[in-house]
Protein backbone atom coordinates (compact mmCIF):
# COMPACT_ATOMS: atom_id res chain seq x y z
CA UNK A 42 0.00 0.00 0.00
CA UNK A 43 1.54 3.33 -1.06
CA UNK A 44 1.53 5.99 1.66
CA UNK A 45 1.55 9.75 1.10
CA UNK A 46 2.74 12.42 3.51
CA UNK A 47 3.81 16.04 3.38
CA UNK A 48 5.17 17.58 6.56
CA UNK A 49 4.38 21.05 5.22
CA UNK A 50 0.70 20.30 5.17
CA UNK A 51 0.64 19.40 8.86
CA UNK A 52 -2.03 21.46 10.55
CA UNK A 53 -0.23 22.48 13.69
CA UNK A 54 -2.96 24.63 15.12
CA UNK A 55 -0.74 26.05 17.84
CA UNK A 56 1.46 27.51 15.07
CA UNK A 57 -1.44 29.80 14.15
CA UNK A 58 -2.12 30.86 17.75
CA UNK A 59 -5.05 28.47 18.18
CA UNK A 60 -4.91 27.25 21.75
CA UNK A 61 -5.65 23.58 22.05
CA UNK A 62 -4.38 21.57 24.98
CA UNK A 63 -3.78 18.40 22.96
CA UNK A 64 -0.66 17.17 21.22
CA UNK A 65 -0.99 17.94 17.52
CA UNK A 66 1.89 16.01 16.00
CA UNK A 67 0.04 12.79 15.28
CA UNK A 68 0.89 12.69 11.58
CA UNK A 69 4.59 13.29 12.23
CA UNK A 70 4.65 10.46 14.78
CA UNK A 71 3.10 8.03 12.29
CA UNK A 72 5.67 9.13 9.70
CA UNK A 73 8.51 8.48 12.14
CA UNK A 74 7.12 5.04 12.94
CA UNK A 75 6.92 4.14 9.24
CA UNK A 76 10.51 5.27 8.68
CA UNK A 77 11.68 3.11 11.57
CA UNK A 78 9.78 0.12 10.20
CA UNK A 79 11.24 0.67 6.73
CA UNK A 80 7.83 1.28 5.16
CA UNK A 81 8.31 3.74 2.26
CA UNK A 82 6.43 7.03 2.25
CA UNK A 83 5.90 9.29 -0.78
CA UNK A 84 6.47 12.94 0.07
CA UNK A 85 6.55 14.77 -3.24
CA UNK A 86 2.98 14.33 -4.40
CA UNK A 87 2.03 18.00 -4.60
CA UNK A 88 3.87 18.74 -7.86
CA UNK A 89 2.03 16.05 -9.77
CA UNK A 90 -1.48 17.07 -8.73
CA UNK A 91 -3.22 20.18 -9.96
CA UNK A 92 -5.98 21.51 -7.73
CA UNK A 93 -8.03 24.31 -9.28
CA UNK A 94 -10.78 26.56 -8.02
CA UNK A 95 -13.17 24.68 -10.32
CA UNK A 96 -12.43 21.49 -8.36
CA UNK A 97 -13.65 23.25 -5.22
CA UNK A 98 -16.63 24.65 -7.13
CA UNK A 99 -17.97 21.12 -7.67
CA UNK A 100 -18.38 20.94 -3.89
CA UNK A 101 -18.65 24.37 -2.28
CA UNK A 102 -21.07 27.16 -3.16
CA UNK A 103 -20.22 30.45 -4.83
CA UNK A 104 -20.55 32.60 -1.74
CA UNK A 105 -18.12 30.44 0.24
CA UNK A 106 -15.67 30.31 -2.67
CA UNK A 107 -15.72 34.11 -2.97
CA UNK A 108 -14.85 34.28 0.73
CA UNK A 109 -11.96 31.82 0.32
CA UNK A 110 -10.55 33.42 -2.83
CA UNK A 111 -11.60 37.01 -2.04
CA UNK A 112 -10.00 39.48 0.33
CA UNK A 113 -7.74 38.61 3.24
CA UNK A 114 -10.56 39.67 5.57
CA UNK A 115 -13.15 37.37 3.98
CA UNK A 116 -10.73 34.44 4.09
CA UNK A 117 -9.88 35.14 7.74
CA UNK A 118 -13.56 35.24 8.62
CA UNK A 119 -14.15 31.89 6.89
CA UNK A 120 -11.28 30.35 8.87
CA UNK A 121 -12.37 31.91 12.16
CA UNK A 122 -15.91 30.62 11.67
CA UNK A 123 -14.61 27.13 10.93
CA UNK A 124 -12.53 27.02 14.10
CA UNK A 125 -15.04 29.06 16.15
CA UNK A 126 -12.33 31.52 17.17
CA UNK A 127 -14.73 34.35 18.01
CA UNK A 128 -17.46 33.95 20.62
CA UNK A 129 -20.99 35.41 20.57
CA UNK A 130 -19.79 38.63 22.20
CA UNK A 131 -17.13 39.15 19.55
CA UNK A 132 -14.16 38.17 21.75
CA UNK A 133 -11.44 35.76 20.73
CA UNK A 134 -12.11 32.21 21.85
CA UNK A 135 -9.17 29.77 22.22
CA UNK A 136 -7.20 32.07 19.92
CA UNK A 137 -4.25 34.27 20.78
CA UNK A 138 -2.78 36.04 17.72
CA UNK A 139 0.23 37.10 19.81
CA UNK A 140 1.30 33.49 20.13
CA UNK A 141 1.02 32.84 16.39
CA UNK A 142 4.17 32.08 14.40
CA UNK A 143 2.34 32.09 11.07
CA UNK A 144 -0.53 34.20 9.72
CA UNK A 145 -3.89 32.51 10.10
CA UNK A 146 -4.83 33.02 6.44
CA UNK A 147 -1.97 30.68 5.45
CA UNK A 148 -4.09 27.85 6.75
CA UNK A 149 -6.08 27.84 3.50
CA UNK A 150 -2.91 26.85 1.60
CA UNK A 151 -2.37 24.08 4.10
CA UNK A 152 -5.90 22.76 3.51
CA UNK A 153 -5.31 22.93 -0.26
CA UNK A 154 -2.11 20.95 0.11
CA UNK A 155 -3.92 18.38 2.24
CA UNK A 156 -6.62 18.12 -0.38
CA UNK A 157 -3.94 17.44 -3.01
CA UNK A 158 -2.77 14.60 -0.76
CA UNK A 159 -6.27 13.15 -0.73
CA UNK A 160 -6.43 13.47 -4.54
CA UNK A 161 -3.03 11.78 -4.99
CA UNK A 162 -4.20 8.98 -2.71
CA UNK A 163 -7.42 8.52 -4.66
CA UNK A 164 -5.45 8.44 -7.92
CA UNK A 165 -3.05 5.84 -6.56
CA UNK A 166 -5.90 3.70 -5.19
CA UNK A 167 -7.51 3.72 -8.64
CA UNK A 168 -4.20 2.64 -10.18
CA UNK A 169 -3.02 0.00 -7.76
CA UNK A 170 -6.01 -0.87 -5.56
CA UNK A 171 -5.06 0.80 -2.29
CA UNK A 172 -3.36 3.91 -0.90
CA UNK A 173 -3.12 5.78 2.37
CA UNK A 174 -2.73 9.48 3.15
CA UNK A 175 -1.31 10.72 6.46
CA UNK A 176 -3.72 13.62 6.43
CA UNK A 177 -7.13 14.70 5.14
CA UNK A 178 -10.62 13.62 6.10
CA UNK A 179 -12.30 17.00 6.68
CA UNK A 180 -15.78 15.56 6.85
CA UNK A 181 -17.54 18.42 8.67
CA UNK A 182 -17.01 21.02 5.91
CA UNK A 183 -20.32 21.78 4.19
CA UNK A 184 -21.35 23.25 0.84
CA UNK A 185 -21.72 26.72 2.36
CA UNK A 186 -18.74 26.88 4.73
CA UNK A 187 -16.25 25.21 7.03
CA UNK A 188 -17.27 23.67 10.33
CA UNK A 189 -15.75 21.71 13.18
CA UNK A 190 -12.06 22.32 12.32
CA UNK A 191 -12.69 21.43 8.65
CA UNK A 192 -12.34 24.33 6.20
CA UNK A 193 -12.99 22.49 2.91
CA UNK A 194 -14.23 18.97 2.29
CA UNK A 195 -11.22 17.22 0.71
CA UNK A 196 -13.14 13.92 0.57
CA UNK A 197 -15.91 15.11 -1.74
CA UNK A 198 -13.50 17.36 -3.68
CA UNK A 199 -11.29 14.32 -4.45
CA UNK A 200 -14.30 12.09 -5.24
CA UNK A 201 -15.79 14.55 -7.74
CA UNK A 202 -12.37 15.31 -9.23
CA UNK A 203 -11.91 11.57 -9.85
CA UNK A 204 -15.38 11.37 -11.37
CA UNK A 205 -14.52 14.25 -13.71
CA UNK A 206 -10.97 13.18 -14.64
CA UNK A 207 -10.28 9.56 -13.77
CA UNK A 208 -13.11 7.59 -15.28
CA UNK A 209 -14.77 7.01 -11.94
CA UNK A 210 -18.51 6.66 -11.63
CA UNK A 211 -19.79 5.35 -8.31
CA UNK A 212 -17.87 6.29 -5.13
CA UNK A 213 -18.42 5.07 -1.58
CA UNK A 214 -17.38 7.09 1.45
CA UNK A 215 -16.98 4.92 4.53
CA UNK A 216 -16.62 7.16 7.58
CA UNK A 217 -15.62 5.47 10.85
CA UNK A 218 -14.59 8.65 12.72
CA UNK A 219 -16.24 9.08 16.16
CA UNK A 220 -18.13 12.10 14.85
CA UNK A 221 -20.89 11.93 12.27
CA UNK A 222 -19.72 12.71 8.72
CA UNK A 223 -22.24 15.52 8.51
CA UNK A 224 -20.54 17.71 5.91
CA UNK A 225 -20.08 14.81 3.54
CA UNK A 226 -23.74 13.83 4.03
CA UNK A 227 -24.94 17.38 3.39
CA UNK A 228 -22.86 17.59 0.22
CA UNK A 229 -23.88 14.26 -1.25
CA UNK A 230 -27.40 13.41 -0.08
CA UNK A 231 -28.87 14.35 -3.46
CA UNK A 232 -26.03 12.77 -5.42
CA UNK A 233 -26.70 9.16 -6.50
CA UNK A 234 -23.05 8.77 -7.59
CA UNK A 235 -21.62 9.09 -4.06
CA UNK A 236 -23.00 6.73 -1.42
CA UNK A 237 -22.04 7.32 2.20
CA UNK A 238 -21.82 5.29 5.38
CA UNK A 239 -21.13 6.94 8.72
CA UNK A 240 -20.79 5.02 12.00
CA UNK A 241 -20.35 7.34 14.97
CA UNK A 242 -21.36 8.32 18.50
CA UNK A 243 -25.15 8.49 18.55
CA UNK A 244 -25.16 11.55 20.82
CA UNK A 245 -22.86 14.46 21.54
CA UNK A 246 -22.46 15.67 17.97
CA UNK A 247 -23.33 18.12 16.48
CA UNK A 248 -22.57 20.20 19.56
CA UNK A 249 -25.04 22.77 20.86
CA UNK A 250 -27.57 22.67 18.10
CA UNK A 251 -31.28 22.06 17.77
CA UNK A 252 -32.40 19.62 15.12
CA UNK A 253 -34.70 22.17 13.48
CA UNK A 254 -33.97 25.80 12.67
CA UNK A 255 -36.30 28.75 13.42
CA UNK A 256 -38.38 28.03 10.34
CA UNK A 257 -38.79 24.38 11.26
CA UNK A 258 -36.30 23.17 8.65
CA UNK A 259 -33.77 20.46 9.46
CA UNK A 260 -30.40 21.98 10.32
CA UNK A 261 -28.03 20.72 7.60
CA UNK A 262 -25.64 19.01 10.04
CA UNK A 263 -28.41 16.57 10.89
CA UNK A 264 -28.77 15.30 7.31
CA UNK A 265 -28.16 11.56 7.41
CA UNK A 266 -25.67 9.53 5.42
CA UNK A 267 -27.12 6.84 3.13
CA UNK A 268 -26.21 4.33 5.83
CA UNK A 269 -26.31 6.08 9.19
CA UNK A 270 -25.29 4.14 12.30
CA UNK A 271 -25.33 5.86 15.68
CA UNK A 272 -23.75 3.90 18.53
CA UNK A 273 -25.28 4.80 21.92
CA UNK A 274 -22.89 5.30 24.83
CA UNK A 275 -22.15 2.00 26.53
CA UNK A 276 -23.09 -0.11 23.49
CA UNK A 277 -19.60 -0.40 22.04
CA UNK A 278 -20.02 -4.19 22.18
CA UNK A 279 -22.37 -3.90 19.19
CA UNK A 280 -20.00 -1.73 17.15
CA UNK A 281 -18.30 -4.33 14.95
CA UNK A 282 -21.52 -6.20 14.25
CA UNK A 283 -23.29 -2.98 13.26
CA UNK A 284 -20.39 -1.92 11.06
CA UNK A 285 -20.50 -5.27 9.25
CA UNK A 286 -24.25 -4.95 8.70
CA UNK A 287 -23.77 -1.38 7.53
CA UNK A 288 -21.23 -2.41 4.90
CA UNK A 289 -23.65 -5.02 3.55
CA UNK A 290 -26.39 -2.42 3.45
CA UNK A 291 -24.12 0.01 1.58
CA UNK A 292 -23.48 -2.76 -0.96
CA UNK A 293 -27.18 -3.35 -1.45
CA UNK A 294 -27.92 0.31 -2.24
CA UNK A 295 -26.78 0.05 -5.84
CA UNK A 296 -26.67 -2.63 -8.49
CA UNK A 297 -23.19 -1.84 -9.68
CA UNK A 298 -19.91 -2.15 -7.82
CA UNK A 299 -18.28 1.16 -6.86
CA UNK A 300 -15.14 2.27 -8.71
CA UNK A 301 -13.63 3.67 -5.52
CA UNK A 302 -14.08 3.72 -1.74
CA UNK A 303 -12.70 6.56 0.38
CA UNK A 304 -12.28 5.54 4.00
CA UNK A 305 -12.40 8.33 6.59
CA UNK A 306 -10.40 6.46 9.20
CA UNK A 307 -10.72 8.68 12.30
CA UNK A 308 -8.96 7.31 15.36
CA UNK A 309 -11.07 9.25 17.86
CA UNK A 310 -13.29 6.27 18.77
CA UNK A 311 -10.15 4.89 20.51
CA UNK A 312 -10.56 4.83 24.29
CA UNK A 313 -7.28 6.70 24.71
CA UNK A 314 -8.33 9.58 22.48
CA UNK A 315 -8.17 12.75 24.57
CA UNK A 316 -10.79 15.02 23.01
CA UNK A 317 -13.74 15.50 25.41
CA UNK A 318 -16.26 15.67 22.53
CA UNK A 319 -15.37 12.18 21.32
CA UNK A 320 -15.56 10.50 24.72
CA UNK A 321 -18.99 8.94 24.19
CA UNK A 322 -17.51 6.17 22.06
CA UNK A 323 -14.67 4.10 23.47
CA UNK A 324 -13.19 1.20 21.56
CA UNK A 325 -10.11 -0.71 22.68
CA UNK A 326 -6.95 -0.84 20.60
CA UNK A 327 -7.84 -4.40 19.52
CA UNK A 328 -11.36 -3.36 18.52
CA UNK A 329 -9.91 -0.49 16.49
CA UNK A 330 -7.75 -2.93 14.54
CA UNK A 331 -10.75 -5.22 14.02
CA UNK A 332 -12.72 -2.23 12.77
CA UNK A 333 -10.03 -1.28 10.29
CA UNK A 334 -9.44 -4.83 9.06
CA UNK A 335 -13.19 -5.40 8.68
CA UNK A 336 -13.42 -2.49 6.25
CA UNK A 337 -10.13 -3.36 4.52
CA UNK A 338 -11.04 -7.01 3.95
CA UNK A 339 -14.61 -6.20 2.92
CA UNK A 340 -13.29 -3.97 0.11
CA UNK A 341 -10.38 -6.23 -0.79
CA UNK A 342 -12.61 -9.28 -1.21
CA UNK A 343 -14.78 -7.31 -3.60
CA UNK A 344 -11.84 -5.84 -5.49
CA UNK A 345 -12.89 -2.25 -4.72
CA UNK A 346 -10.02 0.31 -4.76
CA UNK A 347 -9.56 1.83 -1.31
CA UNK A 348 -8.18 5.29 -0.50
CA UNK A 349 -7.60 6.18 3.15
CA UNK A 350 -7.59 9.57 4.87
CA UNK A 351 -6.94 9.85 8.59
CA UNK A 352 -9.46 12.46 9.84
CA UNK A 353 -9.97 12.98 13.62
CA UNK A 354 -7.87 11.65 16.50
CA UNK A 355 -6.54 13.71 19.38
CA UNK A 356 -3.80 13.53 21.98
CA UNK A 357 -0.71 11.48 22.49
CA UNK A 358 -1.83 7.94 21.81
CA UNK A 359 -4.06 7.91 18.72
CA UNK A 360 -1.14 7.61 16.28
CA UNK A 361 -0.80 3.99 17.43
CA UNK A 362 -4.09 3.15 15.74
CA UNK A 363 -2.74 4.00 12.27
CA UNK A 364 0.59 2.34 13.00
CA UNK A 365 -0.99 -0.98 13.92
CA UNK A 366 -3.20 -0.91 10.82
CA UNK A 367 -0.37 0.00 8.43
CA UNK A 368 1.86 -2.61 9.99
CA UNK A 369 -0.83 -5.24 9.56
CA UNK A 370 -1.52 -4.47 5.89
CA UNK A 371 2.22 -4.52 5.22
CA UNK A 372 2.39 -7.98 6.82
CA UNK A 373 4.91 -6.88 9.43
Ligand SMILES: [Zn+2]
Pocket residue numbers: 218219220307309319352353354
Ligand atom coordinates in the same frame (compact mmCIF):
# COMPACT_ATOMS: atom_id res chain seq x y z
ZN1 LIG B 1 -13.89 13.03 14.87
